[in-house]
Amino acid sequence: xxxxxxxxxxxxxxxxxxxxxxxxxxxxxxxxxxxxxxxxxxxxxxxxxxxxxxxxxxxxxxxxxxxxxxxxxxxxxxxxxxxxxxxxxxxxxxxxxxxxxxxxxxxxxxxxxxxxxxxxxxxxxxxxxxxxxxxxxxxxxxxxxxxxxxxxxxxxxxxxxxxxxxxxxxxxxxxxxxxxxxxxxxxxxxxxxxxxxxxxxxxxxxxxxxxxxxxxxxxxxxxxxxxxxxxxxxxxxxxxxxxxxxxxxxxxxxxxxxxxxxxxxxxxxxxxxxxxxxxxxxxxxxxxxxxxxxxxxxxxxxxxxxxxxxxxxxxxxxxxxxxxxxxxxxxxxxxxxxxxxxxxxxxxxxxxxxxxxxxxxxxxxxxxxxx
Amino acid sequence: xxxxxxxxxxxxxxxxxxxxxxxxxxxxxxxxxxxxxxxxxxxxxxxxxxxxxxxxxxxxxxxxxxxxxxxxxxxxxxxxxxxxxxxxxxxxxxxxxxxxxxxxxxxxxxxxxxxxxxxxxxxxxxxxxxxxxxxxxxxxxxxxxxxxxxxxxxxxxxxxxxxxxxxxxxxxxxxxxxxxxxxxxxxxxxxxxxxxxxxxxxxxxxxxxxxxxxxxxxxxxxxxxxxxxxxxxxxxxxxxxxxxxxxxxxxxxxxxxxxxxxxxxxxxxxxxxxxxxxxxxxxxxxxxxxxxxxxxxxxxxxxxxxxxxxxxxxxxxxxxxxxxxxxxxxxxxxxxxxxxxxxxxxxxxxxxxxxxxxxxxxxxxxxxxxxxxxxxxxxxxxxxxxxxxxxxxxxxxxxxxxxxxxxxxxxxxxxxxxxxxxxxxxxxxxxxxxxxxxxx
Ligand code: SF4
Ligand code: SF4
Numbered sequence: 001x002x003x004x005x006x007x008x009x010x011x012x013x014x015x016x017x018x019x020x021x022x023x024x025x026x027x028x029x030x031x032x033x034x035x036x037x038x039x040x041x042x043x044x045x046x047x048x049x050x051x052x053x054x055x056x057x058x059x060x061x062x063x064x065x066x067x068x069x070x071x072x073x074x075x076x077x078x079x080x081x082x083x084x085x086x087x088x089x090x091x092x093x094x095x096x097x098x099x100x101x102x103x104x105x106x107x108x109x110x111x112x113x114x115x116x117x118x119x120x121x122x123x124x125x126x127x128x129x130x131x132x133x134x135x136x137x138x139x140x141x142x143x144x145x146x147x148x149x150x151x152x153x154x155x156x157x158x159x160x161x162x163x164x165x166x167x168x169x170x171x172x173x174x175x176x177x178x179x180x181x182x183x184x185x186x187x188x189x190x191x192x193x194x195x196x197x198x199x200x201x202x203x204x205x206x207x208x209x210x211x212x213x214x215x216x217x218x219x220x221x222x223x224x225x226x227x228x229x230x231x232x233x234x235x236x237x238x239x240x241x242x243x244x245x246x247x248x249x250x251x252x253x254x255x256x257x258x259x260x261x262x263x264x265x266x267x268x269x270x271x272x273x274x275x276x277x278x279x280x281x282x283x284x285x286x287x288x289x290x291x292x293x294x295x296x297x298x299x300x301x302x303x304x305x306x307x308x309x310x311x312x313x314x315x316x317x318x319x320x321x322x323x324x325x326x327x328x329x330x331x332x333x334x335x336x337x338x339x340x341x342x343x344x345x346x347x348x349x350x351x352x353x354x355x356x357x358x359x360x361x362x363x364x365x366x367x368x369x370x371x
Numbered sequence: 372x373x374x375x376x377x378x379x380x381x382x383x384x385x386x387x388x389x390x391x392x393x394x395x396x397x398x399x400x401x402x403x404x405x406x407x408x409x410x411x412x413x414x415x416x417x418x419x420x421x422x423x424x425x426x427x428x429x430x431x432x433x434x435x436x437x438x439x440x441x442x443x444x445x446x447x448x449x450x451x452x453x454x455x456x457x458x459x460x461x462x463x464x465x466x467x468x469x470x471x472x473x474x475x476x477x478x479x480x481x482x483x484x485x486x487x488x489x490x491x492x493x494x495x496x497x498x499x500x501x502x503x504x505x506x507x508x509x510x511x512x513x514x515x516x517x518x519x520x521x522x523x524x525x526x527x528x529x530x531x532x533x534x535x536x537x538x539x540x541x542x543x544x545x546x547x548x549x550x551x552x553x554x555x556x557x558x559x560x561x562x563x564x565x566x567x568x569x570x571x572x573x574x575x576x577x578x579x580x581x582x583x584x585x586x587x588x589x590x591x592x593x594x595x596x597x598x599x600x601x602x603x604x605x606x607x608x609x610x611x612x613x614x615x616x617x618x619x620x621x622x623x624x625x626x627x628x629x630x631x632x633x634x635x636x637x638x639x640x641x642x643x644x645x646x647x648x649x650x651x652x653x654x655x656x657x658x659x660x661x662x663x664x665x666x667x668x669x670x671x672x673x674x675x676x677x678x679x680x681x682x683x684x685x686x687x688x689x690x691x692x693x694x695x696x697x698x699x700x701x702x703x704x705x706x707x708x709x710x711x712x713x714x715x716x717x718x719x720x721x722x723x724x725x726x727x728x729x730x731x732x733x734x735x736x737x738x739x740x741x742x743x744x745x746x747x748x749x750x751x752x753x754x755x756x757x758x759x760x761x762x763x764x765x766x767x768x769x770x771x772x773x774x775x776x777x778x779x780x781x782x783x784x785x786x787x788x789x790x791x792x793x794x795x796x797x798x799x800x801x802x803x804x805x806x807x808x809x810x811x
Binding site: 099131293327330 | 483485498516518520522523536538540541554557724725726754756757758759760761778
């Protein structure tokens with residue numbers, strides 16, 4: 001296997017096809033609050049849906065309107081046009097736009113006589129004992145339903161085995177991020193690598209990462225005019241970062257839900273309460289501002305990452321109509337300023353129609369940092 | 372209802388929002404007194420009560436609790452507090468372009484323009500520090516939407532006061548009700564600490580008394596909803612807007628009295644074969660599927676007058692009220708309160724799966740004999756837009772009614788002019804519905 005696969009920008013269905021050909025199920029999911037460990041334990045291939053390179057989402061727009069976020073709309077488009085041929089969709093209510101992907105897909109697939117497993121996990125938006133208990137029961141319901149669907153009951157042992165694998169991935173991604181810190185992996189490459197997680201089985205992905213890491217350790221650091229961090233709405237297009245890096249910036253860190261935030265620290269398992277451990281982990285992790293009580297913590301994590309990765313400037317990209325990642329500037333910007341780190345705010349759409357504009361803004365920002 | 376006077380503040384100076392609103396409501400009140408309009412005084416009385424209760428909370432020895440989303444207001448009142456529903460700010464100032472714009476523009480410096488103007492207006496007021504009152508506590512929920520989820524955490528920090536958050540489940544089922552009930556239990560110590568009062572037998576008795584009053588108000592509201600089913604519809608579309616005031620006022624005799632007067636008036640008119648609408652004759656029964664157009668409530672009067680088209684119900688204001696039973700059973704009360712929180716307007720249809728909204732709309736079309744369907748879609752409410760086709764397809768398939776889609780900003784009057792909106796609705800009414808225009 002060649003790790004070059006990690007850098008294929010387009011969505012690859014090769015692995016899903018092979019998996020399904022062996023008689024097993026593959027299910028799509030949206031948002032980081034669907035624990036993949038549960039799908040893996042049910043012997044189902046989790047496929048994180050993305051919208052990379054979707055240039056026309058007009059069919060989905062008819063369902064979701066032009067007021068929807070184009071990332072969410074483009075995912076629906078990919079479900080509708082067969083880019084994704086899966087057995088179902090599991091989602092958490094990450095944001096309302098993501099939620100409506102599921103509602104519309106459930107409706108459209110039913111209308112088209114396409115049998116789908118469709119399930120929505122309720123993920124609380126504050127973290128305390130009551131909410132973790134509720135989330136755990138939601139996850140248990142999901143596990144029961146997935147087990148019945150796949151014919152493989154989700155057991156504690158299967159969950160622990162799945163956690164061992166996803167923890168191994170977390171470990172390997174950590175090593176990739178260490179290389180980013182050493183400027184041996186560019187931001188464009190890093191996003192390609194983390195996006196590949198969406199398309200491959202855990203075992204394939206682990207193998208690809210190991211091969212890549214073995215090679216990449218010997219690289220020389222990349223010369224750059226400014227070290228940057230990128231934060232904001234779901235970004236599943238490495239070309240976006242490429243435009244910035246072509247102007248001399250090196251994106252060494254991120255707080256993206258397709259980047260670092262999709263992995264995070266390892267899950268600590270309490271043998272007496274395996275599902276509870278998963279619930280606690282996923283609800284305590286500060287993935288994005290979908291929750292109401294984690295904003296100061298998210299801001300602190302961003303500032304800490306800036307320090308850890310020697311970041312000189314932060315790019316905050318916001319998808320149009322994305323409220324989830326819309327309101328962080330008010331408190332975050334002064335926090336960053338206190339550390340002498342400027343922030344550039346950019347609006348974008350899923351389809352990168354304004355690359356020229358991005359290049360101009362990025363260049364000016366890098367220029368300012370380079371002085 | 373008389374129209375509020377246009378803006379009367381100096382934009383170069385800080386505004387005291389509450390004082391300004393109280394003054395405006397009072398001037399409408401005085402104007403109506405002098406003009407001798409007793410038959411509609413009750414529509415202003417309730418507004419006067421609402422705003423003065425907020426302004427004078429501390430003067431009257433009460434804590435003022437700002438709130439957003441569904442929260443148990445009857446418990447707050449049982450603890451002798453005044454609940455201040457922050458959404459009443461945007462809905463109140465929506466017709467005042469300058470004041471509304473002042474706050475919306477302030478928020479847009481830090482948050483996306485696509486954010487709901489309901490949240491933008493209240494957050495802008497907080498960012499400018501122009502409430503003009505001290506907020507003793509902030510209680511909010513994690514719903515209705517992503518916009519609110521930008522605004523509430525920011526306001527928590529801006530208000531810098533004790534805060535409590537209710538996490539509302541995505542699904543409104545028994546598990547969800549029990550989940551909210553557990554949080555209501557946790558809310559009690561918060562209220563005890565805030566007020567220094569105990570949740571003892573006396574307090575519980577007060578809570579029961581307030582809940583009984585709330586039951587009265589909601590049962591009248593249900594009777595009013597039934598009255599709107601009459602053909603022709605007796606009550607104008609405007610009343611749907613006014614009745615939303617029940618959210619912060621449930622449990623007060625004032626809101627019960629207002630609703631009672633409205634009901635008596637409606638019944639009387641029905642008995643006399645008359646209506647309070649502006650229709651020369653009712654030709655169409657309209658359902659507005661989404662929000663109320665607070666920035667231009669006059670549009671409903673215009674539809675009545677020019678097309679005989681009465682807004683019989685709206686998707687925002689539709690009340691599936693819960694009447695409390697067995698009030699001395701706290702365990703049961705918590706569950707009922709939880710249920711009532713999840714069934715309030717905007718939460719009942721907008722926050723969970725599309726299926727919920729579909730049910731609300733289906734019920735309205737069925738029970739209110741709707742024959743004109745308008746998706747007057749508030750641009751901020753992107754998640755209801757994203758469910759729009761599922762719902763309007765159902766209306767077409769089940770009721771054979773095509774739906775007009777119009778994009779509006781329910782709060783920001785600058786989004787679309789009255790002329791533009793009238794042209795869009797008029798064109799639909801005349802060319803698709805085939806309506807005669809009485810105003811031509
Ligand atoms: S980009 Fe924003 S609005 Fe779109 S799905 Fe992600 S969080 Fe939701
Ligand atoms: S109108 Fe819609 S977008 Fe605005 S606060 Fe209500 S649910 Fe949210």
